[in-house]
Structures are given as C-alpha cells and as structure tokens.
Amino acid sequence: MSKQLILITAPFNCPHCTRAMTELPPYCEENGWEFIEMQNTREEDDFPVSTYPTVMIRVNEELKNTMNGYNFGSLKTQLKKY
Numbered sequence: 001m002s003k004q005l006i007l008i009t010a011p012f013n014c015p016h017c018t019r020a021m022t023e024l025p026p027y028c029e030e031n032g033w034e035f036i037e038m039q040n041t042r043e044e045d046d047f048p049v050s051t052y053p054t055v056m057i058r059v060n061e062e063l064k065n066t067m068n069g070y071n072f073g074s075l076k077t078q079l080k081k082y
Contacts, residue, residue: 002060003082004034010052011041016070017053023072033079057082 005028009017021037028035040049051068055075058064059082067075 001082002034002058003032004036004058005079006036006038006056006058008049008052008054008056009037009039011039014052020053020055020070020072024075027076031079 005024007017007020007024009021025035027033040052049068053070055067055070056063056065057067057078064082065078067078
C-alpha cells in the first residue's frame, strides 16, 4: 500500500507551516507514510488552497482527504484510518 502525506506550505513565514514541518516528518517515518512538502508560490498559484498549511492524504494514488489548516491531533486521527 502506498501512503503519502502531502503538506502544501505558504510562500511566506507561516508559524503553522513551521510547526507542521517539525512534527510531521518523524511521525510519517514511524507510521509508514511518505512525507512530501511542497511550497505554494504566489506567482504561479500552483495549488488552489485557501489556508496554510493544507494537508492532502493520498493512498494508492487516490486523494482521500484534504485538510485546511494544521491540527496535529485531528490529522493523526485521519491518518489512522488508512
């Protein structure tokens, strides 16, 4: 099973993004998730997100959930479903 946690971070200094970048990589490594961080660039507006960070959960190449903002407890609850 392929499990990916995709974190889309802000193109500016975002304290929530910084906290997510600290907490998520070790959690992903311990629990079998591939961690991918992508910074959204203002010029290109790569990803249609309204809140930073935005977290996407992809399992077996299928997007299962998108969470706006960062709440480590809620995110762990979602990840345990897969």
